[in-house]
Amino acid sequence: MHVLIAPDRFSGPLNAVLAARSLADGWAEAAPSTTVTALPLSDGSAGMLDVVAAARGGTLVPVQAAGPLGSVTAAAVLHVPGDAGGTAYVEADQVIGTDLVPPEARAHAARAGSSAGLGALILSALSTGASRIVVGLPTPAVVHDGGRGLLQVLAGGETVGDLPDVAAARERLAGRDVVIAAADGVPLLGLLGAGALLGQDPDVGPVLAQELERNIGETTAEMERQIEDQPRGLLLSTGRDQVRVARQEGTGAGGGAAFALRLLGGRSIPGADVAADAVGLADAVEQADLVITGSAVVDSASLTTSVVATVARAALDRALPVVVVAEEIRTSRREVAPLGISGTYEIWERSRLHGARRRHGASDLPDAVRARAARLARTWSTA
Known part of the structure; x- marks a missing residue:
């Protein structure tokens, strides 16, 4: 047997x-x-690097990255050799995971936390020469910035108004196959979105969650307008209407980091399916x-x-x-x-x-x- x-x-x-x-x-x-x-398997959240390394080997590249509230935390990127430079695996839980902040600081992290550390991990993944970058994203995350922090890092500080320059960030990832390995398919905005889930956290509460939903709704709309002329098919046609990227399935993973990566041309696949294929x-x-x-x-x-x-x-x-x-x-x-x-x-x-x-x-x-x-x-x- x-x-x-x-x-x-x-x-x-x-x-x-x-x-x-x-x-x-x-x-x-x-x-x-x-x-x-x-x-062993993973859904794209905590432990994804361990799972892939156990099955495929590879090299762990140490990274010093900002945690959700700015303090430096030790993290790593896994590079698995292969054709065209192989694949680099990024585990977002290392820098935006819920275990990085105590319960009494969860509300502050949701309001002021940043995904900038994830941007640093992606830059490290790019430095390996891998043509394929897999970014594992948890739901929920301790930050809820719609991916603004990671976009700012990938854009090299360039801005359009007071927001990251999405075109500059897209250029940084040009020629790379970016796979978003999301733990689930929750959208960023909406009644069943990541903001609504955040409101169920007793350490955050529905009042703050609604405030963040309004703020992120406005911010994401402006960032989407930056890429309206890009022929990437980001907007889904539904008859007369088009569905905003921030309301599409899977964009709420990682506090909206999945939304940001979709703007940059990333393709979203269920994290468990990505891990299953890898191992x-x-x-x-x-x-x-x-x-x-x-x-x-x-x-x-x-x-x-x-x-x-x-x-x-x-x-x-x-x-x-x-x-x-x-x-x-x-x-x-x-x-x-x-x-x-x-x-x-x-x-x-x-x-x-x-x-x-x-x-x-x-x-x-x-x-x-x-x-x-x-x-x-x-x-x-x-x-």
Whole structure:
């Protein structure tokens, strides 16, 4: 029996690489004769570099970049050699991730934080000579500047009025294939946009989120006008109307960094699909009899755009059974069935009396993941 283990990251320090290792170790303990392949994945947010490096190797290029509030933070870009200079991978979570700012500073970061550090990472990616630049973007991010900071860096400080010169920034990326690996498809503006999600953060609140929505709406409109004469097909035609870039699917990732990169000619692809292609998920599935995936939380949203959904669809093409492991399962058997998911399992058992999970610390998680994998092996292994 050949088992493929392809999870996303779990919570705390258990990134995708460590989660895959814990699941593989637990399975091997209970079914040592099984062939187990660990293939950690990412949705484009935290841990993307670790995942690609584990599968493809490459060189980590250290970068000193500004964090969301300006302080210098250590980051890196991954360069994977290949044709035409290869591919450089940029992980935006290193400079705009939500874990970089404490809760009491979240409102300030949303109002005054900058994506300039991401611009520095992209410049470092360009310096590798790679013809393809993959930018992994989280949703949400701790900043909400519509990508203004990164545009300012890429434009070299040139401005049009008081805004970055988008044409100058586009020139900096000329000839490069820029791929936006977005964690989900939320737009920047609108009732279901990144601003609305920001308003659900209790440390930010709806009042500030509405203020930022108005400000960014005006700013993005001005930046879009700078590229109206560019033949890149940025505006989507819908009958008589055209959809603004800032309202298009996926532009809200990274606090609007995805919007800025779309203005620069970047193309947006679901982050989980980008990672799956980079690590060779399709080929790995071809060799498997059973596929195990997972993440911290599995809910209805994750059944469309996520590592779990991407892995399940790849396995469905070969009619392979898929097992999902998560800290929390918020879906029903009926919801997961169309993806070919045969079973969903929480890492910690619920109380039989109250249906509630016991509270556990982050230090308990790796051992609990191994224990759950061992129980799965005893149920699913044919060895």
